[in-house]
Amino acid sequence: MLTVGDKFPSFTLTAVKGGPDGLGGPGKSFTEISDQSDVGKWKIVFFWPKDFTFVCPTEIAAFGKLAGEFADRDAVVWGVSTDSEFVHLNWRVHNDDIRDLPIPMLADIKRELAEALGILDKTAGVALRATFIVDPEGTIQWVAVNGLNVGRNPQEVLRVLDALQTDELCPCNWEKGKETLQPQKLFEKVA
Template identity: 40%
Template sequence: MNTSLINTEIKPFKATAYHKGDFVTVSDVSVKGKWSVFFFYPADFTFVCPTELGDLADNYAEFQKLGVEIYGVSTDTHFTHKAWHDTSETIGKIEYPLVGDPTGTLTRNFGVMIEEEGLAERGTFVVDPQGRIQIIEINAGGIGRNAEELLRKVKAAQYVASHPGEVCPAKWKEGATTLAPSLDLVGKI
C-alpha cells in the first residue's frame, strides 16, 4: 500500500465510463468539487468483483445523500462494462459510473496496477472535493470489501474535514463522540 498518496492531489486523467445507458467522460477536473470514491477491481465477469459492486449498488443511495459519487474502475473497456451491465442481474442494478481504463493510466495513477497481469488491485480511494486522497484501502484479490464500512469511513472523513481540530476515534459512527487532540489529552486515552 502506498500511504504516501494520502493528502496528495489526484493526477490528471481522462477516461470513458458506462453510466445509466450512456458513455460519458470522467476526468480529474469533473470529479473535483464533490466527494468521490474510486473503487478499483480486477475485472468484469469475475467472482468477488460483482459481489463488491453489487454491495456498493445496494448502498449507493446512502453515498448520494452524502454528496459522494462512486466510480467503479477496472482495466476493462467501457464497452465491456456495458456488456456486463446488460447481462448480469447484479451489475444491472448499478447506477454509478463504471470507468474503463484499458490503458491502465488511472490504475497506475493510483498505484494499484498489477503490471504482470494488466489488472487492478482491489483498491479503494476516498477523494475530497479539492481532489486530495483522504482514505486508501487495498485488499488482496480474494478479500472482498464492505460498502457499509466504506460509508462509515466516508462519514468520518467528511466530519473531520468540516470540523477542524477534531478527530474520529476507532469505530466512530455518525453522532458519536469525537476527540479534540491537545496537550490535556496526552496519556489520558
C-alpha cells in the same frame, strides 16, 4: 502507490453511465468522466480486477446499493477496471446483480490511471481492489487496497467518509452520530 495527502491524478476515461441510461446501448450508454467531473464533491473511486468474475460483482453491487448514502454526503462513486466500456456494458446487461447499477463503470483500458496510482498487480497486470476517498480539492484522504481474491466492505468506506467529513478526531470504530474525541475534555479529566 499514491497515498493520503497526494493529489489524485488527472484522467479522462470513457464510462458506462449509471442507472437506466447505462443500458441504452452503444452510443447512448457511454459518457466521459474526468478528474474535473463533479467538481466540489467528495469522490469514492474503487477499482476491481476484471469484469465477468466472481468477487467483483458482489463489491460493485454493494457500492451501488450505498450510492444514495454516498450522495447524501455530497459524494459520488466511480467504479473502475481495466476492461473496456463495451465489456462493462455487456457485463451489466448479462449480470442480474449489476444490471440496475446506479454508478458509472469507468474503463481504464490503457491502464494509465491504475498505473499513475500504483495499483496494478505486478503478475496479473490488472488493478488491485483499491479504494480511494478523494476530497473536493482533489486530495486523497483515505486508501485501502486488497489483493485480487478478497472483497472489501463498502459500508466501511461510508463510515470512513463520515469520519473524514467531521474534521474531528474520531476514535476506533467511530460511527456517525457518536461523539468525537475532544482533547480539551481529556486534559481536564487528568488535571
